[in-house]
Amino acid sequence: xxxxxxxxxxxxxxxxxxxxxxxxxxxxxxxxxxxxxxxxxxxxxxxxxxxxxxxxxxxxxxxxxxxxxxxxxxxxxxxxxxxxxxxxxxxxxxxxxxxxxxxxxxxxxxxxxxxxxxxxxxxxxxxxxxxxxxxxxxxxxxxxxxxxxxxxxxxxxxxxxxxxxxxxxxxxxxxxxxxxxxxxxxxxxxxxxxxxxxxxxxxxxxxxxxxxxxxxxxxxxxxxxxxxxxxxxxxxxxxxxxxxxxxxxxxxxxxxxxxxxxxxxxxxxxxxxxxxxxxxxxxxxxxxxxxxxxxxxxxxxxxxxxxxxxxxxxxxxxxxxxxxxxxxxxxxxxxxxxxxxxxxxxxxxxxxxxxxxxxxxxx
Amino acid sequence: xxxxxxxxxxxxxxxxxxxxxxxxxxxxxxxxxxxxxxxxxxxxxxxxxxxxxxxxxxxxxxxxxxxxxxxxxxxxxxxxxxxxxxxxxxxxxxxxxxxxx
Numbered sequence: 001x002x003x004x005x006x007x008x009x010x011x012x013x014x015x016x017x018x019x020x021x022x023x024x025x026x027x028x029x030x031x032x033x034x035x036x037x038x039x040x041x042x043x044x045x046x047x048x049x050x051x052x053x054x055x056x057x058x059x060x061x062x063x064x065x066x067x068x069x070x071x072x073x074x075x076x077x078x079x080x081x082x083x084x085x086x087x088x089x090x091x092x093x094x095x096x097x098x099x100x101x102x103x104x105x106x107x108x109x110x111x112x113x114x115x116x117x118x119x120x121x122x123x124x125x126x127x128x129x130x131x132x133x134x135x136x137x138x139x140x141x142x143x144x145x146x147x148x149x150x151x152x153x154x155x156x157x158x159x160x161x162x163x164x165x166x167x168x169x170x171x172x173x174x175x176x177x178x179x180x181x182x183x184x185x186x187x188x189x190x191x192x193x194x195x196x197x198x199x200x201x202x203x204x205x206x207x208x209x210x211x212x213x214x215x216x217x218x219x220x221x222x223x224x225x226x227x228x229x230x231x232x233x234x235x236x237x238x239x240x241x242x243x244x245x246x247x248x249x250x251x252x253x254x255x256x257x258x259x260x261x262x263x264x265x266x267x268x269x270x271x272x273x274x275x276x277x278x279x280x281x282x283x284x285x286x287x288x289x290x291x292x293x294x295x296x297x298x299x300x301x302x303x304x305x306x307x308x309x310x311x312x313x314x315x316x317x318x319x320x321x322x323x324x325x326x327x328x329x330x331x332x333x334x335x336x337x338x339x340x341x342x343x344x345x346x347x348x349x350x351x352x353x354x355x356x357x358x359x360x361x362x363x
Numbered sequence: 364x365x366x367x368x369x370x371x372x373x374x375x376x377x378x379x380x381x382x383x384x385x386x387x388x389x390x391x392x393x394x395x396x397x398x399x400x401x402x403x404x405x406x407x408x409x410x411x412x413x414x415x416x417x418x419x420x421x422x423x424x425x426x427x428x429x430x431x432x433x434x435x436x437x438x439x440x441x442x443x444x445x446x447x448x449x450x451x452x453x454x455x456x457x458x459x460x461x462x463x464x
Contacts, residue, residue, distance in 0.1 A: 061429045061459040062379070062418035085422045092421040 003362040005319055006072050007348075008053050009329055010039030010357035015055045017073030018335070018348060022321050022362055027348060033076055034059075034067070040150075041314050043099045044361040047106075051363045054124065056082075056096040056110075064096055066110075066124045072363065083110050083118035083127040091116070098314075100154035111151030115142055115165045119177070133163060133171060133180040138199050142168040145202050145221070152313055153206045158213030158237040162206055169201035170218065172238055186241035187232060190224030205313045207256045209263030213237060215291065217244075217258060217266050219313075222251030223273025231256075231268060233292050244292025249279045255316035259341060260324055264291045267318070267326055267342065269311040277308040285316075285326060285342050298338060301345035309334070312356055319360035329355025368397045369451040371404060375415060376459055382414045401432060402445040404455060419457060429460040 007018040007027070014032030034057035043054040053069040055076060064083075067076040085091045091114050098111035106123045109130070116134040118127040133139070133151075142149055145166045153164030161173040161180075169184045182199035189201045202221035209215070214237050222230015228243035230251025235242075245251035250270040259265035267287050272279045284299040309330035316328040318341070326338040333352040338345045373394040375383070380392050396411065398404035405424060409416035419430050425445065426432055432439045433456040439447045449455070 059418075060462065061376075061427065063421070063427060081417075084417075087422050087424065089422070092423060 003321060004072075005321065005325070005360065005362050006044060006051070006053065007319075007327055007335070007358065007360045008042040008044055008055070008073060009335055009349075009352065009355055010042045010055065010314070011329075011333070011353040011355050012038045013353035015039050015042065015057065015073075016349070016352060017053065019072060022319075022325075029349065030073060032353075033057075033073075039357060040095055040097050041099055041152075041357045042359045043101070043108075044359050044363075045101055046320075046361060046363065047101055051361065054099060054108075056099055058095050064093060066099075068124060079124040081126055083112055083116075083129075085116070085129070094148060095150065097150040097152040098154050100156070103156060109154045109161075111154050111163070113148045113150040114144075115139065115149045115151040115168055117151055117154070117163065130177050132173060132178055136171075136180055138168065138182065142200065147313075153203070155206055155208055155216070157208040157210070157216065160237060162208075162216065162238055164203040164206045164218075166204065166221075167200060167202040169197075169199040170203055170206065170238060170241075171199075183238045184241075185239065186234075186243075187218070187220055188224075188226065188229035190221070190226060190229050195226075204254045205256045207258045207266070209258045209260075212263040215263065217256050217292070219253050219256040219268055222253070227251050231292065244288070247295045248286055252276070253311075254313040255311055255328070257316050257318050257326065260318060260320045262289070265289045265341070266292060267316065269316060269328065271310060275308065276310050281306050281308050283307045283309065285328070285338060285345075287342055298342040299345070300343065301338075302336070308332075314357040315355055317358050317360045319362050321362040324362075325360070327358050327360045329358040331355065368399055368403075369449060369453075370395050370397050371449050371451075371453055371455055373404065373408070373455045373457065375419070375457050378459075379415050379418055382418070383412055398449055400443075400445070400449055401434070401439050401447045401455070404449065405445070426457075429462050431458050431460050432456075433458070 009016045014035045016031035018027040020027035037057035045052040053073040055067045058064040066079040069076045095113040108120045110118045117130040155162040163171045171180045173180045204219040216234045218232040231245040232241040233244045252273040257267045309332040318326045326342045331354045335349040396407045
């Protein structure tokens with residue numbers, strides 16, 4: 001029996017949810033939920049029998065809430081609280097950039113701006129800071145990138161917790177979140193006097209596959225004279241990184257996604273460094289089926305010219321279907337679906353608000 | 364109640380009125396809070412209606428960047444900010460700024 005695909009799309013003006021059978025030509029759409037509120041991230045949590053769609057709208061006026069739907073995005077209910085700094089910390093929460101399942105069935109980790117990490121052990125009802133990274137000696141030395149100083153990637157992988165911070169770099173905890181250390185060997189910072197600093201890199205996104213605990217992929221801030229800074233791979237669980245950008249039209253981009261059934265297959269969306277839009281106005285997803293050794297362009301169904309959109313760091317995902325689709329949303333408000341792992345693309349929605357985040361799952 | 368602390372009439376944004384048990388979008392709606400100044404009024408709001416307070420104020424207890432607080436017709440920044448004194452008969456109006464896009 002065909003599964004049901006659910007796609008949660010966080011935009012500048014609210015959340016939209018698309019759903020339908022995996023083979024359907026058209027999907028049902030709902031929304032906007034939380035109208036007028038931007039969402040930088042969404043989560044589809046499949047740990048329990050009833051999957052949850054968890055949205056994190058950040059109202060420019062009224063602040064951030066954690067909203068949970070137990071009916072695949074029909075109704076949402078706020079949790080009792082959202083992450084917050086202590087009154088005497090000096091920092092105030094500006095945005096939430098990442099929400100990730102923890103190691104148990106009901107715990108969550110939440111990455112925020114300014115860069116900090118919070119943990120909830122009760123399904124998002126209450127939150128406490130993860131001091132090892134939030135109060136790290138480096139924390140007050142990190143700088144904001146264009147999107148703000150954000151902790152955007154949270155990845156439990158290979159027995160370590162990996163974090164991506166822009167602009168802070170890649171940090172790991174190998175002692176159960178007690179302490180964190182920068183692990184940026186080979187991760188460059190083309191905007192800094194020291195090309196390979198200990199920390200301070202503008203990491204854009206990190207991805208991995210559970211079957212290869214030693215391996216991670218990173219989309220770092222590229223686009224400099226040295227084309228080896230942007231797209232990276234680690235084969236030692238993040239301790240060191242090397243370029244896998246050879247053959248790409250640009251090493252600049254934001255999202256990076258790994259195929260759910262093949263740890264060797266990785267997807268990125270190269271962007272022109274100057275405009276951060278599709279090179280020459282010709283959008284494409286690029287796929288490697290051998291862990292970045294060789295790349296191929298996937299553009300069937302996408303515009304052939306005059307397309308100048310950006311795909312943001314949380315704007316691409318791949319569902320977990322048997323023959324998964326890759327999904328991405330654009331800053332021009334289009335939601336694209338690439339069936340068969342990106343072999344052929346179709347536009348699912350053409351006129352949404354600018355898209356920040358796309359999460360897809362087969363439930 | 365301390366007779367020296369005046370009762371102050373407060374209006375909050377319509378979008379938040381349901382958090383005080385009122386129907387969303389209720390047009391005519393006031394709270395009455397006892398406070399000597401704006402800071403004390405926001406603190407009292409936090410005690411009485413914490414879900415409203417967290418929407419209007421950040422972790423330091425200060426109004427969020429796009430929230431405006433008026434005493435009668437004056438923005439508090441034109442007076443003494445959070446230390447603006449309040450007297451019986453004042454009306455405090457809390458409104459979201461005209462911002463966005």
